[in-house]
Amino acid sequence: MERYLVISTDCHAGLPPGGYREYLDPQYRERFDVEIERQLEMARESRKSMLVEDINREWRRGREQDLTGAWDHDQRIKVLDGDGVAGEVVFCDGITENNSPPFGAGIGLSPVGADRELQWAGARAHNRWLAELCQMAPERRVGVAIVPATWDVDEAIAEVRWARANGLRSVMLPVVWGDHDPYHHPVYDPLWRICQELEVVVNFHSGAAESQHYFGRNWPPAPGGEPPLVGGMGIYVCEAVWVVARPLTFLIWGGVFERFPGLRVAVTEGTTSWVPHYLEHWDERYVDWHVTTKLGDYKSHLSMKPSDYFRRNVRLGTFLARREVVRRHEIGVENMMWGTDYPHPEGTWPQTHEMMTVSFEGVPHEELVAMLGGNAASFYRFDTEKLAPIAARVGPERGAIGD
Template structure:
């Protein structure tokens, strides 16, 4: 690829079933573990508290047409669906090359729902085990894989210690629950020493879809789960901004991951409207508009969100980071460059450079030399067209703004 760069800000490992075995030795039946309760759904994570996590098979079902009967059969296969690159780092690097990608920021998969376990000792042990495991995985490909730690926030002193330990292991940031416990929202001053520590360590904090402290991101209906999950994270963002967290910690960075981006513009417009109409700094005690805090303190990832791209001038291309979501069912692997060429076709070279290279390198201080917009013109190895669930979605042309007389 020469000096050209394309970096996924949102990619994943998928924890193997044996990952959980040390936890079972420590906590017995209360430990999280992989089970198959419904063969039609395939393996799921048993949280050890009577709850089941999201199904495993979807983590491997990239390029699958979910509208077909065959898709239902695939769910039964579980780990047998995994690409070799999910566990063999050298095979993963081949997949990066196939997709025109130089590096990936790495999130977990199976442990997403561990934030909903009430036993704090189990949560701590699970996250500590994961932080070690994924650091070892990424060390096999220095300069290509950059891990994020997972942290609990019920014991802040231990959370800060684990964040510091994880940074020494090579983690470039940390994930926390996307929605806070309802009895202790992120606006609570209780969290201030953690925000301060993250700011001082230059550790961005991440809210990934499906990681809420309560099921369904705090939303009342399961049907809204993934389709409207951004409604839950909108509250988290608004709570952080309006409570003054961003004002008190100007160097703190939050990353909103895999909720796409089309909702951000209307959220910011409404927050700005409420701030101005409600009396501004005199009433809220905040000198900046909510949209200004967003542009300073927040980043948001997208995969193939043309509606979000249309709002880029308002929400700021400096806040947007592209990710492939490899190897999940929502992933655009191995067609990332084709998809980027389509959804960014109206963007300037500078805008594409920001969203696929510059923002992610600067946020995580990745070891790449930034040279300018010409770096963002990356071509992947040609791949054949594949029918997936995206073929059933409206085309980008159908999402274009209406013109007079149309």
Template sequence: MPDGREYRLIDADTHINEPPDLWLERLPARYRDRAPRIHGFDEGDAWVLEGVADPINFGLNSTAGMAPDRMQPWVRWEDVRPGGYDPAARLQEMDRDMLDAAVLYPTPRLSHYLIATKDPDFHLAQVRAYNDWLSEYAGHAPGRLGGILLLPNRGVDQAIAEFERAIALPGMVGALVGCYPHGDLQIKPEDDRLWRAIADAGVPLNIHVSMVDEMPRTHTDRIPGDIRFYDAPRRILQFIWGGVFERIPELELVVAEVDIGWVPYMREQIDDRYRRQALGARLDLPAPPSHYLDRNVSFTYITDHYGVRNRHAVGVDRILWSSDYPHVGSNWPHSWRTIAADYSGIPPAERDLMLAGNAQRLYRFDTR
């Protein structure tokens, strides 16, 4: 760490709360009347977005420290935890939880909107504004705060240009792919140029829960957390079956907030399906699919006692602890209590990798 201390706990999946003026202040003047903005409703405050019928409330994105019976989807902006938008306050809240460093992701439904914006120039302007703000936030303490820049998706050239611009900004440690560079959910051979640029920069590519190419449904009309159970394996398989990891072996993929207990089953099944069906599917990999899963893919989890107990079948060097702060999944400021319950009896060297070492290696907290 910058002060010479060791990293004992790195949170590999946390979130910020985008401030109300982020896009109003940073977008070019011609776009400001279309900018995402917060509006007050009778129930509370919410984001109002161009082309999105339902306002996006944010109460459950700022529940850290609350008992479940106090959590409300609608709140006023002034009730949001300051650490979500103020980096100095964030460091104080991290210290209270005895957390050394944190990887920073956007608010999911806001990032989904940015990803799904079809106007290419407006899309890029919003993404750039977000990346600039995130760099200023993370750059407040680059040894402790690591920003995951958002990739635009209106062409490979655009995505590469913004990646190379934003990754050079202070505090940036990785790139978030919300959908593939052409704006859809099908990986293409020409996308390799982007993956190569990310690999050459020595930072990981990140998928947070799932990928989208349009604004998803509201949370009220689906089972909570349902998408966590099926989208991540699909995206991992696209990279494996598509030969991306064979062509670009240095590429690191982190799949965040999907937990780990299912990974051993996936490993077994992808090898079995490949052995039985590769010829008919016209797949030709020089190594079993599990080879790429083990070498190129890491996973963050919040609470997964089963997965931690079966860590060797997952890969001890591929597991990253996370808290989801300040969202509903967070146990802040008592993260160490849940860690103690999950890690009882685990050798210190393995514990240290999963709690800090793997994230430190991937996100280069000791070198940025």
């Protein structure tokens, strides 16, 4: 019986509140105790207006044990086996609002309103713990180190080196940069160079956006402040997808992939629906025509058209909805990678098999091999020989999904 190798390119892990204390450099532990209180307070405030506590509590009921896989190695192996997943790319924020690294170093990573020193401290604490988690099953886990690179590129490079030396083969950079330099600025070139050289995948994961624009000046919510603006959440869920893909416009037009042809960039949990429109739009602007002639030469530093860089250097790691799979040839079968988002409630776990059945109906075998695990294996450099026996034991059966 043949089984598919599934690699989830969007998984999350994080310690329960308080757990990060011992991973922090000692000088930050007192601040951490204050931070824990503040986080709890903010979570309470946030729940009043934004998150629906009932829905989340309901979703978690009966899954308490499985959700401890957010930080527990043995439980995590059991859950992923049960979900048919052999390999995973591991981001921070285990159960979203409950397991975020301290000091704003989580999935909402952003320099806006953050404290540079503390955010770095929080990121390093998570990276240390994550390295331990990944070392417990190095063939199955590619850990994503948090690197708040917009503060300081030298510090970012040092963290990339530390991550690589400690078995983490990927990094997550902020998707927003506030008043800092955007990613086409040459100041980042040494960072791209080291990522290319060490074969470290750069990830942009959906989360941060321009929330102060959506929710108003009292954001994040503070006790006694004004309620968030009506409509803010709708704007957020629409703009977040644009925000996470936005760095690509800067990297491509800035010539980053021209200078670093081996650099690999993943956009994670950002859907794939935008790809056909973006490629068309970028390429139109690249073709010399009437509308842009008066602006002079702005493309001779690029030897290929924008979509060529996208095809070569970029991959998308996310749940693939049926409507996206239907358009896979426009989006690019070779650019699409499945992600379960375990243990987040918006992910496919624990219905991954059912959702694959729906999404992939009629899709040929070779394309399934690519989207379920093949693309991810080569992009993140998984050792497929080591994964093969695991996939042969837990993967979805050929014929049960797809054509």
